[in-house]
Amino acid sequence: MRTPQALVPYAVLLAAVAAGLLWQMGNNRPGVGQVVETGQAAVGGPFSLTDQYGHKKTDRDFAGRYLLIYFGYTNCPDVCPTTLSVIADAMDKIGNAGKAVVPIFITVDPDRDTPDVLKNYLSSFGPQFIGLTGPMANIAAVAKSYRVTFKKHDAVNGIYTVDHSNVIYLMGPDGHFIANYDETLGPDGLAVAIEKQLP
Secondary structure, rough: OOOOOHHOOOOOHHHHHHHHHHHHHOOOOOOOOOOOOOOOOOOHHHHHEEEOOEEEEEEEHHOOOEEEEEEEOOOOOOOOHHHHHHHHHHHHHHHHHHHHHEEEEEOOOOOOOOOHHHHHHOOOOOOOEEEEEEOOOHHHHHHHHHOOOEEEEEOEOOOOOOEEEOEEEEEEEOOOOEEEHHHHHHHHHHHHHHHHHOO
């Protein structure tokens, strides 16, 4: 049987834990079992790029409209055309409400994706798409602001691929991040998700 003296360290430890919990509750600070949600997601920012018609475009040109932004490249063998098709079909399903939304495709391969290349590529997905390209430094800066990563692989027989994040961003009329999606939602799921955010 333990003596009362042997139990003293346990009593001190218990008192310290209880005091810590009471202090956290009293100060309304996050601790174990608490979730605090504040602030705005630091996604997105200003940009200055060139569209598929050779016109300079900045984020200010789209003020007051929702933006559905996707980063990829025209030589992408699978995920890019699949995702753009999902976006195009979702926009069709939204109908007239979709006029408030601008789908934007930003290339991560500006060396090959010139304005003319973007124009030809995006014509397969619909006239509502805006394609953006520009100097690699500008593309890298925009990608960083959207937390997008990409990496160009070494060319083999003159052909190379680019690994990149696969995220569809919905930005609000004020330029602030609203939500992100991926192509696994399918056209119906993406349309429903976007409609929920529209006024």
